[in-house]
Amino acid sequence: MSRVINPDSVGKERTRLTKSIVLCIRELAKQTQVTPEAKDLASFIALALQAISEGIEVSVIAWEKRDYWVKADKFRMEWMWAGQLADKMKAAVLGDDWATIAMLMPQIASKFGKIVVSDNHRLGKPWTGAYTLLALHRKLQ
Numbered sequence: 001m002s003r004v005i006n007p008d009s010v011g012k013e014r015t016r017l018t019k020s021i022v023l024c025i026r027e028l029a030k031q032t033q034v035t036p037e038a039k040d041l042a043s044f045i046a047l048a049l050q051a052i053s054e055g056i057e058v059s060v061i062a063w064e065k066r067d068y069w070v071k072a073d074k075f076r077m078e079w080m081w082a083g084q085l086a087d088k089m090k091a092a093v094l095g096d097d098w099a100t101i102a103m104l105m106p107q108i109a110s111k112f113g114k115i116v117v118s119d120n121h122r123l124g125k126p127w128t129g130a131y132t133l134l135a136l137h138r139k140l141q
Contacts, residue, residue: 010055017048019117020126024048025109026117027127034098036131042101043134044127045108046089053083081111093134 024041031038056079060072085108092100117123 010058014052014055014059016123017052018112018115019121020123021045021048021108022112022115022117023121023123024127025105025112028105034096037127039093039131040127040129042089042093042131044130046086046093047130047134047137049082049086049089049108052079053086056082090134093131 021044024045028038028041028045031041056076060075063069063072063075085104089101089104089108091097092104
């Protein structure tokens with residue numbers, strides 16, 4: 001029996017989400033007013049950071065099975081900020097606190113400084129409808 005290879009691994013999802021966040025930060029920087037698209041952009045950043053944070057533990061499990069404890073702990077510490085900033089972003093977006101969002105954007109952008117997204121990307125607009133999804137997510141909790 002051959003190995004089963006999952007083409008949609010957590011690492012690839014994390015890479016896609018980080019590139020999408022960089023794209024959202026670029027688009028949000030162009031906004032001059034609070035529009036529905038600006039709310040979608042900020043909401044997508046919050047949801048994407050939360051998804052990254054939730055995927056960290058899945059990535060680390062494989063290393064821990066092989067007794068790479070130091071590598072696993074280092075990886076957890078490198079991405080610990082994602083969950084914290086996701087919570088702050090969610091609270092700011094749902095509370096319509098754009099001053100806090102403006103303060104969080106440089107922090108988030110600095111974490112993704114090395115990520116390059118070309119102008120000819122194939123990501124589309126993944127933030128479309130994210131504000132509705134975030135509001136719905138809050139009601140479910």
